Amino acid sequence: MSGIKIVTIGGGSSYTPELVEGFIKRYDELPVRELWLVDIPEGEKKLQIVGALAKRMVEKAGVPMEVHLTLDRRRALEGADFVTTQMRVGLLDARIKDETIPLKYDVIGQETNGPGGLFKGLRTIPVILDICRDMEELCPDAWLINFTNPAGMVTEAVLRYTSRKKVIGLCNVPIGMQMGVATILGVEQSRVHIDFAGLNHMVFGLAVYVDGENVISQVIDKLTGEQSGITMQNILDLGWDPDFIKALGLLPCPYHRYYYQTSAMLAHEQEEAKKHGTRAEVVKQVEAELFKLYEDPDLNIKPPLLEKRGGAYYSEAACNLIYSIYNDKRDIQPVNVRNNGAIASIPDDSAVEVNCVITREGPIPLSVGDLPVSVRGLVQQIKSFERVAAEAAVTGDYHQALLAMNINPLVHSDVVAKKILDEMLEAHKDYLPQFFKPVS
Template sequence: MSKGVKIVTIGGGSSYTPEMMEGFIKRYEELPVREIWLVDIEEGMEKLETVGKMAQRMWDASPYDVKIHLTLERREALKDADFVTTQFRVGALNARVKDERIPLSYGMVGQETNGAGGIFKAFRTIPVILSIVEDMKELCPNAWLINFTNPSGMVTDAIIRYGKWEKVIGLCNVPVGAMMAEPELIGKTLDELIYSFAGLNHFHWHRVKDLQGNDVTSEIIDKMYGNDSGIPANIHDTPFFIEQLKQMNMIPCGYHRYYYRYEEMLQHMLDEYNDPNVGTRAQQVKQTEAELFELYKDPHLNYKPEQLSKRGGAHYSDAACETIASIYANKNTHIVVSTKNNGAVPDLAPDDVVEVSAYIGAAGAKPIAFGSFQPAERGWLQLMKNMELCVEEAAVTGNYGLSLQAFTINPLIPSGETAKRVLDELLIAHKKYLPQFAEKIEELEAAGCTVKDEVAKNLN
């Protein structure tokens, strides 16, 4: 790495890429980037070129001489990489629309990383990430893989469990959002507080102490009601029951609303689904994306536009840059990551991937011990982790029975004939991206199974 750092981004045509460039430019003095390769697929070529030109303008406006390379050839890019970041979406936003609309057409939660939609995002993504890992073993065996492709926890777990690749860290922007929003609620700054996170990706809790070791979690909980609680833009702000939070003396992540306030969240989703002028979150994001790429085409734009913060994943890319800088410079920075448990959460197995506070340095992530959860949270955690393990194995093997098992134990999917119908429709809708299920999909189509939702049915 002494000659400078080579960074490869898979999914380089993403609308988040300018935020990542901003993060690398900001950290150049501690992370001397030599070259950046942005990789995408044929269907993403136009976006890749648009984002690539903008990324180069951002570097040209900086004091640093960094060359942006664009390619559709992943293997060409990966050779001798120091860091590989992954931020791709198999099937693009149209696939997310299907993940949301098909379950909602049956009165079931349709969401990008939770419930049936989250399971299918994992089904499409895990085989692709494992193929990337195989290329890395050959072309850049010493590289670190920094993953923020969702569902980040399951994808990271699969990389270690099935890809046998240990040099990986999974990231999410949700903890970043909490740490940015909460301190000011109690008149503090982040460096005056100590945060402790533990759980799973999009299913974690956290506690907070001040620098004297006093627990201030309850104080933040009191202030959260009536204030901005740091909820990501893609989650409807239905408040938690304060009595529940007070009992656990922890702050759940925004996605817990789908579990703690299921009725209200489902109703909000159904209202948007049934309103042709609004549509599901994915349909709204498609509009935001279109606006962003129009901005990116401006030959004079050489900085990250404010509109990017409207995307639910704001701060993802900055977290990736800090993680890479922390590994490169052995900074031992506190970052919340998905990594091997190694005893940080005794309620789960040591080799389970968990999302926890960790110190990030040259050796990767060193998880900070959180301790055991109380019965309610422990029950949730163990159920959700075992559901994830079923999903990962089904994604790798294409086992339909195991997919049904995952659907049956997922708390957001009412079990029974309707759940099976949603599973079958999603398999058909995503046929192009699910070769591991090809035999079952052929059987379903022969039996006359089709997609009910007209919007989802007509998306390519």
């Protein structure tokens, strides 16, 4: 049969309508014949709700796309062309622990940075590697498009611990930065091009172009003040100190606030946690509202409320990537891939987030040379953290996990690192079997 088979693991996610909308919009050039939404038994109710909405959206659009719902991952994977992953091991309750426990120790509690990012990686990487093993058997030629956070660490683990070459890590942060720049400059997004380089959630804009002219100095001038105008739903926009941002001379991503404005971000998180709960608890409320909307049998479009989730515009990134691979578009997109010399100060075999030419054979990273010395050390430190954390996730080695916790710049002492590690290991015990192997 002609057309494409796409499998989405974590299909019961609230993000799925974004993805479905993206495939519908591109159907003429990206003919998705089958879309398989896969989840686990704990997510079955959400899968049925989201799946029913997806079918209504497809019916309204009048495109011949079959939407299948299943808890059988292997059945879904057989013969797939693309596999997208957007899952959360431990569900939102695990994220609440990731964000709550570090705050007790005056450490940033955040989903993909610091201790929270470490533990999300420890829970997620073994599951992703299992998926890769299934793919090698059932759809060896398929592309794995991973949106599951921490996307950089997950991509690192797949590249390092599996034989899978067709893997790309994906994030909506770069597209959000491009849209933010377009907004503050008052120009169409299509006129803006940014030279991205770094790591996932640690990516910088080295240059910003409008119609081919580098305007990064103008952009930096507009980032100062109480708000920068470039952030995400889940990250407070504190603006940037004029002297600091001019000295940096680069476009930071929203997540850099955790590293350059740590005290203010920590204070905000602690205050918000007392008043409204952690971001995860807020997201849980938003998701409850979303799924109530999704249940409406008359709803057949993506509701605007979805943009309150931190993953807004996911479909733009995910669908554009699949579209460009399928059609050999050879356009430029920022994705997470094997470095292969693109960034001189990062090992060639490590995952980086960098602009790539997207071809039918996969992304070709564009070389940027060395990162500026002002940010090189921080990026290398986070890469060391990702490497050690990935090894800990695969081996279940307590000492490697402790080392990763200490390497992370958001953890301010070895004593605190050990206390957080021990408490979080116990809190997530059910999802970390590799650390609790029976003594033989």
